[in-house]
Amino acid sequence: MSRPSILNSIERKFILLVGDMLIVLTSLNLLINHAIDKEFISIGLKVFVFGFGLFTYFGLSYILDFYNLEKVARRRYALSQSLYISSLYVFIVFIVTVFTYDVSFWRIPLLSFLLLTPIEIALWRLFFSNIFKIIPTTKNVLYLYDQKAEENLKEHLEYINGDEVNTYYKVKLTYSVENGQPPFQKKTFLEAIEKIDAWILNLRNYDSLPESVENILLDSILKGKEVISYTSFYENTYEAMPIKSHHHSFYELLRLRNKKIRYLHVIFSFIVNFLLSCLVGVVFFLVCPFVWSLNLFFNKGPLFYTQLRVGQFGNEFKIYKFRSMVVDAEKEGAKMATKNDARITSFGRILRVFRIDELPQIISVIQGNMAFIGPRPERKVFVDQLNKKMPFYGIRHLFKPGITGWAQVKYKYGEDLEDSIRKLEYDLYYIKNRSITLDLRIIFKTVTTVLFSRGI
Template sequence: MNKLLTLSVVERKLFLFTGDMVIVIFYLYLLVNRTLKGTFDSDKHSVTIFIIGIILFSVIAYIIDIYNLERASKPITIFSLSLIVGVLYSFSVFFITIILINTTVSRPYLMVFLALLPFSLTAWRLICSNFFISQPFLKKTIFLYEKNFENDVIDNVSNIEGKNNSNGFNVKLSIATNQEGFTKNPERLKKIIDKIDTVIIRIKNYQEMPKEVEQFLTKSMYFGKEVFTYTSFYESTYEALPLNLLGNNFYEVLHLKNTRSHYIQKLFTKIVDFSLCFVVGIFFGLAVPFVCFFNFFFNKGPLFYIQKRIGKKGKEFKIYKFRSMVVDAEKLGAKMATNNDARITPFGGVLRKFRIDELPQIISVIRGDMSFIGPRPERKVFVDQLDKINPFYSVRHVIKPGITGWAQVKYKYGENLEDSLRKLEYDLYYIKNRSITLDLRILFKTVTTIIFSRGV
């Protein structure tokens, strides 16, 4: 057991994945040999079912990100995600198999497959929780920085370690790269290499890096240690861009492309927008009479709230929502909504809790002003303020705004300008790394957010 606790994060992920595969293969065996009845080419279909089943599980697990142990701060997070993956996977495999084989089903074994597989995956993580969650799996880290960044070191180290060390890094030592103690004590460096897993370096000009520091980094890589610049570390760990550290290198880091977007990504976006407009449109049509009825008694006033927002290329457009606040909520001037805003009516609180107030936004999607996935559009008055605080804020407007986005599923409900700038880090990460996989992750995270009524 003690030896298991010394496994690295990658090894623990592999161990967990191996256990998942054993469970998945076992239930696939039951599906092939017990659940399905009828005459079919057993050898041919068995291999096909196993291949589809394994690939499908891997894809779902990757999209929902259930192996992201470094950022899992609570056991309930892993358990709930495991349950969701199990349910999605079992139903997906079942329906794909039925369509593929076109055969009848044994109900007792069907219930075993649909019900027990999700709970088996969850139980496996419960068994592993002592090794992967409760027990530390922190990487021993050394943080190297320039002397003139000393005032930022405390904040940087706090960001690296994070809340409850949930991202898997523990800074054991912080050293200024231009300290004499660093450059004149090679034996100390040799001892450090043996005791660390990761090196994070924060230097303004890497061309002026002290030779001793360069040699230390090279030796660290020789011994298989991870070496990150703080910017690349921040991006890979938090899936956001550290605006306060980019400075003049911002556009170099962002890698913005003003050329044509990838055709596959564009096609996928069109398909998502069209499909979700159809699905969400049904819910919107059903919701209108009910919201209108309860509005009359508990939220008297206009049914819709229409507001101008800034969209692609900085152009204003109208956004539509079911009204959730009192009439004339901004008679004293524009103000960002907060989580427990006194202007929200009791019925409006219900609409917000279950995201029903967001449904009318499909009107903007149909009109082409918005997409389902993208940075959330903001009002001009706040955009102007944020532009003055951070000149990169308007970069969000290079793509269409969205009903949901990376910042919405990764960060809490934005209540002030500071929160908006924090969300900007996630929006810019999305613009830089936009892909079909990332869009799918956003969609799945949005669904779980709505299911568990979490604030975004």
């Protein structure tokens, strides 16, 4: 008999989101139909409050990482975060509704909306965290691989088991197809397979599967067990491309097999670049005099720092930043910045923490050398080194580099070439999955990065 179905992280998040949505819709219905005086209620008000309310709640939830399952599992943190975010949500909706429509409220229904909504969300999330402590939480995995994948076997197992994040997968069996027939007695092997919930395959050639293993694999599929490739597992779990697996498709990354002209995304990118150019441009010109003044006392030397970076199609361009390091920072040669880099001045560290040093990059955006969203531009000396280590590195130059991007918001500030290789996984994921939705996620996560001063 097969084990009961175990929910993966995406399914858990979906259940959590549905519960939140039901509570939010109920609370908004209470506000509109019972808290607001009937003479003020209209179709326009209903559409606005429901739309703004949902956008506000899920926008705050995304920015403040409200759907991080590891945090949700910690009861005390889940309760405090639930009360904080939902209280902020009801307060914003209440204030905006008052100022937008100048409405009058009934006292008791309004208090119910303001007080009960945070309590309901907190109780729902407490129930959610407790229920998954009772039912099975982790899928037992059989990892099937070939000789090429064996070169990074230990690393692959660490990613599946989730040393960095909770993946809800645990490798119980491994098997190399190079071994021929399974090294188990048939009965023993079948008993072990019965305890397996998911197969993760890392194979270049599926024809190399022994017939006996192939039959068991097909039987597992018929029993409803999960069967996925290592690349799919890695993409779904880490939202990055597993460049060290050696089994992802070069042509799939380049989208040559199914190239589509994405007009909506092109229009969206143009609008985003135009609007953010105006917004960041204004902020840059307002901040510039203050940075210049403080620079005279705490960071003596040139205000701006310019450097050649590799852009679209491998062409170099000049990038501009507020200088955050000592004047002769690279007198001993090119070197990547590290977390506690002695070359960063005390004032420069403040600029970096709040990303103020990045503002002058708006000049490169206006010149057409950069976009707001895209891979981070690197220096040619490091690009040459990375091209030798990773033949896929040049793919990231298909698009304009960006001030922010998927790698920038998903991974820490790169301190060495190994970090650059890890960030390449996120760049390739973005190139493969470019969309309006992904761009919006990057914009929201950029706000989170700036607000909470993540990275250097």
